[in-house]
Amino acid sequence: MKIEALQSASVQDFVEYCRMHRKEVDDSFLYDEHLKKFEPDSENPTYIATNQQGEIRAAASLIMDEYNRRGKRARFRIFHSEIEDRKLYDQLLESLIKHTSGLDKVFIFIPLANKSLAEMMDKLNFNVERYAFLLVREDLDVSEVRLPEDYRIRNFVPGKDEEIWCKVRNAGFATLKGNETPVTLEMVAKMVSSSDYLDGGMKILFHKEKPVGVVRGAADEYEDAPIMNIGPLAILPEYQGKGLGRQLLRASLQFAKENSYKRIILSVNGENERAQALYVQEGFKQVEGVTCYQFELEK
Numbered sequence: 001m002k003i004e005a006l007q008s009a010s011v012q013d014f015v016e017y018c019r020m021h022r023k024e025v026d027d028s029f030l031y032d033e034h035l036k037k038f039e040p041d042s043e044n045p046t047y048i049a050t051n052q053q054g055e056i057r058a059a060a061s062l063i064m065d066e067y068n069r070r071g072k073r074a075r076f077r078i079f080h081s082e083i084e085d086r087k088l089y090d091q092l093l094e095s096l097i098k099h100t101s102g103l104d105k106v107f108i109f110i111p112l113a114n115k116s117l118a119e120m121m122d123k124l125n126f127n128v129e130r131y132a133f134l135l136v137r138e139d140l141d142v143s144e145v146r147l148p149e150d151y152r153i154r155n156f157v158p159g160k161d162e163e164i165w166c167k168v169r170n171a172g173f174a175t176l177k178g179n180e181t182p183v184t185l186e187m188v189a190k191m192v193s194s195s196d197y198l199d200g201g202m203k204i205l206f207h208k209e210k211p212v213g214v215v216r217g218a219a220d221e222y223e224d225a226p227i228m229n230i231g232p233l234a235i236l237p238e239y240q241g242k243g244l245g246r247q248l249l250r251a252s253l254q255f256a257k258e259n260s261y262k263r264i265i266l267s268v269n270g271e272n273e274r275a276q277a278l279y280v281q282e283g284f285k286q287v288e289g290v291t292c293y294q295f296e297l298e299k
Contacts (some may be wrong), residue, residue, distance in 0.1 A: 001083075001215050003091045006046040009140055010056075011038065014048060024292055025117070026109035029077045031221070033195060038172070045099040047092050049081065057082045060092035062099065062106060071181035073294075078106035081149050084116060093124060097297065105294045112289040126293035130177045131270030135284035136222070139262035142253045143282070147205075153251050156202035156214075157233060162188040164204060164211045172213075172234030177269055178292065179232075196220060198228070205248050207220060207237070212239045216246045217255055220265060228261040246278055247271060253282070277282045 006014055022030040040046040043065050047059070049058035058081035062074040081088050100106065107129060112117050147153065156165065162185045166191045170182040191197065196218040205213030213235040221227035230252050235245050256264050268275050 001049045001051060003047060003049050003095060004047050006027075006040040006059075006061075008028060008039065010048065011040070013056050014046065014059060014061075017048075017059050018078055021078070021082075022094075024111075024114055025078055026111065028109070029075075040054070042099075044077070045096055046077075047095040049088055049092065057086055057090060060096055064099070064103075067181060067183070067187065072102065072104040074106045076106065079108055080117070084120065086120065088206045089120055089294050093295070099299055103297055105296050107292055107294040109290040109292050111193045112291060117289060118293075121293045124295070126207055126295045129292045129294045130291060132178075132267050132278070132290050133263065133265050133270060133286050134288040134290075135276075135279050136227075136254070136287045137279075137282070139282045140255075140283045142257055143250055145247050145254065147244075147247055148242075150208050151247075152206050152245070153248065154201050154206070155200050156192075156204055158189075158192045161204060165202070165214055168204070168211050168214045168236060169232055171191055171236050172240075173252075174230065174237075175221055177271065191216070191218075194218075198255075198259065199274040201228075201252075202252055203248065204256070205244060209238065212236045213244055215252045217252045217264075221262070222265050224256050225263070226261065227263045227265050228256040228259070228267040229263060230256075233266075238274075245275070246282065249278065249282055 010044070015038060018030045018035055044061060044063065046059070046061035050058045051057055061077040062081045063077050064074045068074055079092070093210065108121070108134070110121060121191060134239045145153070166183055166185060173179040198217055200221055201217035203215050204211050215233045216231060218229045220227050230249070233245060233249060265281065268279060
């Protein structure tokens, strides 16, 4: 097998490889909307393994954008081989590590159902950082939003509320594994301009005039059908434990129903048992699970 950096001339072959195998791996960044504009560059170092006929038999690609770099990490877009060969995985990993100067780790999500790939991560000296679960809510009745006195929810206003969103989200997620890196004003503005943005889907919870919570509902696809994705849902630490997250969740569920979404999806960290319990109580059911593996880079 020949290991080489992906060149522009082979991008379409790489895209087809990703489409063919995305159901075997975490497909968060393998949707068509991501792949159609993909190009290998300093933020997306990518290597492929080809056979004598020039066909791709394995691929590895990292996401090293500004957000991940600030967290001193990189996320795999794909790390997959049609051949279960540790040496091949080792070679791909070694090729990518050359691009990770200044980072502390690389990480990857592996579906719990893909036991062979999980076993390969163990052999490659990846270790488990955390577990995460995907939950889906079918078209059910939505309970009424009941806010305490002096609380209100209003829609996010683009061009005005980006700073509020950052402060609440970053404080609420400051200790949540995998989400500790703060988001920036530019990132929130990009969310508003993205193709999955839903007008009215981003909401802010206020206590009097103080913003204390945020939630986002975005257009998504699951099992080849439209679905609304909820996330983030964040409450300031000093306001947690008051049932406010439940009310903000219900406001998002009502928005989904008003916009004819019959299914809603979200993800939750395995150690966040309180959030998991809330979602189950509000009608969500677990449909998938993933393991987050990390590989510590040498300093």
